[in-house]
Amino acid sequence: MEPIIETKNLSKSFKGFLAVDRLSFAIGHGEVYGLLGQNGAGKSATMRMLLGLIFPDSGNIFFNGSEFSNSRRDLLKNVGAIIERPDMYGYLSGWENLKIFAALSGGKIPATRLHEVLELVGLKGREKDKVKTYSQGMKQRLGIAIALVHKPELLILDEPTNGLDPQGIAEMRALIVSLSQDHGKTILISSHLLYEIEHIATNMLIMHKGKKVVDGPVNKLLNPDKNLVEVIIRADSSIAGKLASSQWQQYLQSKENTIITFKMNPANTPALNKWLVGENIDVLEIRTKHSLEDYFLSLTNDTVTKDRVI
Amino acid sequence: MRKLWGVLLFCFGTLPVFAGDANELFYLLRARVLLVKDYTADVKMKINVTYMRVPQLSGTLYFKSPDKMRLERHGGLSIFPKKNTNLTLGNLIPDGKVIVLDMGYAEKAGKKLRILKIVPEDDQSNIVITKLWVDEANLLILHTESTTRNDGTVTMDLEFGNYIPYALPDKVTIFMDVKDYKLPNGLAMDYNDELDIAEKAKKEKATKGTIQITYLKYTINTGLDDDLFK
Amino acid sequence: MIQLLRIELYKIFKRPRTYISFVIAAAITFVIQLAMITDGKTFMNFAMQGINEQFEIQGNIINGYFVTHIILQSLLVHIPLLVALVAGDSLAGEANQGTLRLLLTKPISRSKLVFVKFLSSFIYTVILIIWLAIVSLLLSILIFGKGDMINLKSETFIIILKNDVLWRYMAAFAFAVLAMTTIASMAMLLSAFADNSIGPIISTMGIVVVLAILSNLEIPLFNYIKPYLFTTHMIGWKGFFDDPVPLGAIGRSAMVLVCYTTGFIACTIFYFNRKDITS
Numbered sequence: 106m107e108p109i110i111e112t113k114n115l116s117k118s119f120k121g122f123l124a125v126d127r128l129s130f131a132i133g134h135g136e137v138y139g140l141l142g143q144n145g146a147g148k149s150a151t152m153r154m155l156l157g158l159i160f161p162d163s164g165n166i167f168f169n170g171s172e173f174s175n176s177r178r179d180l181l182k183n184v185g186a187i188i189e190r191p192d193m194y195g196y197l198s199g200w201e202n203l204k205i206f207a208a209l210s211g212g213k214i215p216a217t218r219l220h221e222v223l224e225l226v227g228l229k230g231r232e233k234d235k236v237k238t239y240s241q242g243m244k245q246r247l248g249i250a251i252a253l254v255h256k257p258e259l260l261i262l263d264e265p266t267n268g269l270d271p272q273g274i275a276e277m278r279a280l281i282v283s284l285s286q287d288h289g290k291t292i293l294i295s296s297h298l299l300y301e302i303e304h305i306a307t308n309m310l311i312m313h314k315g316k317k318v319v320d321g322p323v324n325k326l327l328n329p330d331k332n333l334v335e336v337i338i339r340a341d342s343s344i345a346g347k348l349a350s351s352q353w354q355q356y357l358q359s360k361e362n363t364i365i366t367f368k369m370n371p372a373n374t375p376a377l378n379k380w381l382v383g384e385n386i387d388v389l390e391i392r393t394k395h396s397l398e399d400y401f402l403s404l405t406n407d408t409v410t411k412d413r414v415i
Numbered sequence: 416m417r418k419l420w421g422v423l424l425f426c427f428g429t430l431p432v433f434a435g436d437a438n439e440l441f442y443l444l445r446a447r448v449l450l451v452k453d454y455t456a457d458v459k460m461k462i463n464v465t466y467m468r469v470p471q472l473s474g475t476l477y478f479k480s481p482d483k484m485r486l487e488r489h490g491g492l493s494i495f496p497k498k499n500t501n502l503t504l505g506n507l508i509p510d511g512k513v514i515v516l517d518m519g520y521a522e523k524a525g526k527k528l529r530i531l532k533i534v535p536e537d538d539q540s541n542i543v544i545t546k547l548w549v550d551e552a553n554l555l556i557l558h559t560e561s562t563t564r565n566d567g568t569v570t571m572d573l574e575f576g577n578y579i580p581y582a583l584p585d586k587v588t589i590f591m592d593v594k595d596y597k598l599p600n601g602l603a604m605d606y607n608d609e610l611d612i613a614e615k616a617k618k619e620k621a622t623k624g625t626i627q628i629t630y631l632k633y634t635i636n637t638g639l640d641d642d643l644f645k
Numbered sequence: 646m647i648q649l650l651r652i653e654l655y656k657i658f659k660r661p662r663t664y665i666s667f668v669i670a671a672a673i674t675f676v677i678q679l680a681m682i683t684d685g686k687t688f689m690n691f692a693m694q695g696i697n698e699q700f701e702i703q704g705n706i707i708n709g710y711f712v713t714h715i716i717l718q719s720l721l722v723h724i725p726l727l728v729a730l731v732a733g734d735s736l737a738g739e740a741n742q743g744t745l746r747l748l749l750t751k752p753i754s755r756s757k758l759v760f761v762k763f764l765s766s767f768i769y770t771v772i773l774i775i776w777l778a779i780v781s782l783l784l785s786i787l788i789f790g791k792g793d794m795i796n797l798k799s800e801t802f803i804i805i806l807k808n809d810v811l812w813r814y815m816a817a818f819a820f821a822v823l824a825m826t827t828i829a830s831m832a833m834l835l836s837a838f839a840d841n842s843i844g845p846i847i848s849t850m851g852i853v854v855v856l857a858i859l860s861n862l863e864i865p866l867f868n869y870i871k872p873y874l875f876t877t878h879m880i881g882w883k884g885f886f887d888d889p890v891p892l893g894a895i896g897r898s899a900m901v902l903v904c905y906t907t908g909f910i911a912c913t914i915f916y917f918n919r920k921d922i923t924s
Binding site for chain 3: 119153156157158159160177178179180181182184186187188189190191192193194195196197201205206208209210211248251261
């Protein structure tokens, strides 16, 4: 089956600044595709190009095999999107906003469908209120309702959890997972949080300074077997010898003074811990890290770890 | 009164050409003009002044001897020369004692007319001198030129038709001096096309204006009240 | 297309700001009407001093037709602002609100969107002018009555008979719609360049004011460019109160305005179709 979206060597620069640099990727039907990168990595610019909001300097975009620029309007009928903030007409009610954008989505949409999506995003009962009285989370949910109302096959969500409170973030993530699993939508989602992508996406692409760093299925990129388990111990000269004769030697990645790093599935951590205790080695700390995480952390800054707590 | 009318009508019938003395002719003319004490007339008025564009105005003209005149436009605007006394023939013919000078005959519009020059003896009179062109056959004044003390020179053409017995004209054309007009600055916001027209008008430099009054129907001597003219 | 137009009009007329224009138009009218009630006589005596020296004008000079004509003189200055308020906001306002993003991810062609935005600004203009006609003409007639209309121009004095006036107002209002549509299309073009609506609204007013001054300046150098400025032609409605009505000149003015309007819309569509939406 053809990918729902495919880009080839997509490039875009703004006033000399290269925002997207020869980006190629493909999204298959039914995937939840995560676009991961720090702010300014080119995620939004990429999404805007996919939606025809900005025009690539070079490269191509294909929707279900057909060139996007040739049949933009037909293709957009099958896409729902939120780009950056979910801005609506503040002086109109949620219902009026939904009605307006539904009417522009190509094709007739019955009122029952409008109620249905309001129910789905949990805005039922507040639809008559003016949007300017909505909280950020409500606006975001109305944005999802607008993106969903015409039953598109593809959803493009740019940082959908941005600006939400912790509960809102949890609800939004659950909603996105449900849209994928229960409603069969293909979803392209961007985030600057590895953790978020890890829990929502099936596939991912890491972008940095407009370029693709790596892409692939999440379970391969974040393969638990390739995770790093870091053990910090009290200084012990016997440790090297003990390790060498044990089964853990095969997982050993590095040893620097008291920090020993294993590359293995974190599921093995309790067994490792027991063995260390059995060998009379004092364990101060054990922590699990994704193999990509160090790398990603080096690209993005500390915001990632701050948000990981959630 | 009726007798006098009779006499006059008789005169037209019997005297195809008046061949009398200039003095006698003048007093006869004056008497005739003064016979009309007042009238109400349906009129059409056309003002031809370079800087004015006023359509033909129809209305009712009220006159009371010697010098009251008013145009009633029935809800519309009435525009009338300020010194509208000059519009009345009665005012152009000096009253009181006058010196009448016979100036002989002249051809005007294909008619042989006798010209009289009238100088009032009263030197306080507004009229300094008046020249009358007279159709002796019908005892009508067809043209006047008056030099006035206050109102410059006023010239008038009269055409007669339906109301000859009353010596009331069907049509009067008054020629008058017109000053220039300019709207105070800041009040006008002109559409450009009009500037061209205004410039053309300036070039013509016409300082004479005419007012043409066509009388359609007279009602004579009904005793109009003075209040009507206030 | 109709659907899109209905939505645009819905958005315009659901917004409180739209009605400010109607209130302002009414307020300008009321102020002038009030001034005419209290000071009309003094004003007339001043304006007509040249005429009054030689002619005596009697009757209801300060009638509804005359007052309306005075009110319409403000058309060149004030109504463009009210039109720019909506037309200048049409694209930039959506960009500023962030709704343009959402709007353009919907399957609508950008050309159609621009055209519909123009159409809705046009309809708004028509309604605004009709409103102006109601409060200025109808209300003035009710207050001051009907009568022959005096038109004072710098070097001519015109009287129009009262039953010859109404069609002139109809024609003048129709012409005003055309002139204001030109303003609307210009405001929309400026709106396409901007990401907030204050810029295009102020720029529109700036351009109108500067060009109007150029159109009115009596400097030979400017006389060559005057015929090409749309502000010179925006006052074409005044021609309908001339005698005779300079139909040729009014027709030419109308053509110039139509050309400008078409040009502005074409430029807006051309530019907007290529614009990166980064708002």
